[in-house]
Amino acid sequence: MSVVVSGVSVLIPGADSAKALAAGPQPGDGPVDPAALVGRKGLRYKDRATQLGYCLTSAALADAGLLGEDGTVSGGDVGVVVSSNYGNLDTVVRALDTLREGTVSATSPMDLPNASSNVIASSAAIRYGLRGPNLMVCNGATSGLDAVNWATTMITAGRVDRVLVVGVEPDNDVVRRLLGGRHAVDGGAAVVLEDAGAARARGVRGRAVLGRYVRAAGVGTVLERLAASGAPGPAWWHLPDTAPEGIGADLLPGVERIALPEHSGRASGALGVLQCATAVGLFDEYGEGPVYAVCGTDADDASAGLVLLEPPAPEAL
Template identity: 65%
Template sequence: MTLTSTTTGTTVVVSGAAVLLPGTDTVRALADGPSPGGAPVEPADHVGRKGLRYKDRATQLGYALTAAALKDAGLLGEDGLTVPAPSTGIVASSNFGNLDTVARALDTIREETVTATSPMDLPNASSNVIASSAAIRYGLRGPNLMVCNGETSGLDAVHWAATMIAAGRAERFLVLGVEPDNDVVRRLLGGRHAIDGGAALVLESAAAAATRSATVRAVLGPYSRGAESPDGPGRRWELPGHLGSASGACGVLQVAAAIGWFDSGRREPVRAVTGGADHDAGADLLLLAPEALRPR
C-alpha cells in the first residue's frame, strides 16, 4: 500500500490534533462518541479573553482550536511558535463561518444605509476571516487558504494542505474545521442546529516531523474525489446526530476521530468519507496508523 497522499511522492503525517465540541475536548472522546447534554464550548477558557471581543463565534472557536492543535504538536510555547513562522501555513474549512456577521451587515445596509454599519463588523465580513485571524494571532506566515465548498470541504482542506506540503510551499499546515451555531445558521439549515465547535490538525511532511522528533499520530494515505466515494477497506466514523450539522468541519473531525482510535491502540486503517450519494460530489481519504512509516 502506498503511503503517499500526493503525486509527488511526499509522505504527509499528522503530528497534532485538537477537538472542541459541547462536552468533548479530546480525540479519544470524539472517537468513542460524544454524549448528549454537553456544555457549550467557551473559547475564553482555552485562550483567555484577550482578543475575543468583536470576533464572531467561528473565529473565536478557531482561535481555541488552533492553539490546542499547535500545542498538541509541540509547536506552540509560551513565547509563540517553536518553528520559523514561514514554515507553517493554514487551511481552514467552514461553510457557515461568519454568515451571521455578513447577514447582520447586509440587514443594516438595507435598513439604514452603509453609514450605519459597525467598523468592528466589516473586517469580520471577509470570507477568509477565520483563516486569516488565526494566522495573525499565532504567527502562521505560510500560505493561507479558506475552503467553503459544501460537504467535502473539510477533507478538501486536508488534501490541499497535503498538496501544498508536497509542493514545498511550507513544511507544515494547521488544518482547521469549524462550524458555529446561531439563529442565522439555523435558518439556513431549516431549523436544525450546527455543531458549534470543530477540530484542528497539524499536518507535516514526514521529513519535517522527523527533523524535530515529532510524534506521528497518523499517516495520510490515498485521497480521491468524485461523483461517488468508492468503497474500500478501512473503519469509518460518523458524528453522532445529536451534535448537529458538522458540514465543513466533518472531514476534519473524521481525521481527528481516526487519531483517537490510533491513540487508543487500534491499528486498522480508517476511511474518512464525506459527500457522495446525496450530494454533488464525494471525498475519500484513507488514514493509516503511525507504524505505516516503518520500513518493512
C-alpha cells in the same frame, strides 16, 4: 513524500480530545467558552467561528510541539487551511439587514473584517504567527476533506513543511434558520499536517499517515476508488454527515461504521477534519486501521474520501 498528522485538537460539546471524539461525543454539555481556553484578550469583536478557531489552533499547535512560550510559532513557516461553510454567515446577514434598512454609514466598522469569508484563517495566522500559505475553503459537504487535501498538496509540492488545518462551524440563530431549525456542531477539530521527514527531524512521531484522497460523484464511487488504492482494507469507515443508515453496506461489508451522533448537530465544513481527528483517536486507542473518511452523500454535488493509515511503530522509525 509521506505526510503525517503531528498534532490534533477537538472542541465540540461532549468531546474535547481525539479519544473522546472516537468514543462518541456525549450529550448534555453546554456550549464551549473560548475565553476559558485562550483568555479574553483579542476575542472582542471576533465572531463565534473565529473564537472557536483560536481555541482549536492553539491546542493543535501545542499538541504538535510547535507553540512557543509566548503563544506563537517561531522557527519556520506554517501554512493555514480553514474549512467552514457557515463561519461568518451571521456577520454577513447582519450587514445586509443593516444595508436594507438603512445606509452604508449605519454598518459597524468592527464588522467589516468579519465580513470576509477568510477571516478565520487570517485571524488565526496573525494571532499565532503562522507565516505560510493561507487558504479558506467553503466548499459544501466535501469542504473538510478538500481542506486536508489542499494542505497535503502544499506540503508535497514543497511550499511548506507544515500546515494547520481547521474545520469549524458555529451554532447561532442565522445558521439554524439556514438548516431549517437544526443546530450546527458549534466547534470542530484541527490537525497539524507535516512532512514525515520534517517531523522525524524534530523528534516527533506522526499520529496518523495520510493515504489516498478521492473526489467523485457518489459515495459508492469514492469507496470503490479508495478500496482500489492499494491500502489495506479498512478497520473502520466514517460516514458522511446525514448519511442514510444503509449507505455503503454492499461495498464494505463487515467494516465497522462510525459517525457523529445526531445530537452533535450538523458538522458541514468541519466534518472532514473531525473525521481525521477521529482516526487519530482510534489509532491512539486501538493502534490499528486504516480508516476511510467520507464526506458528501449522493444528494450532494460530490463526495470526497480519504484513507488514513495507522502510524508506524516507534522502532520502525
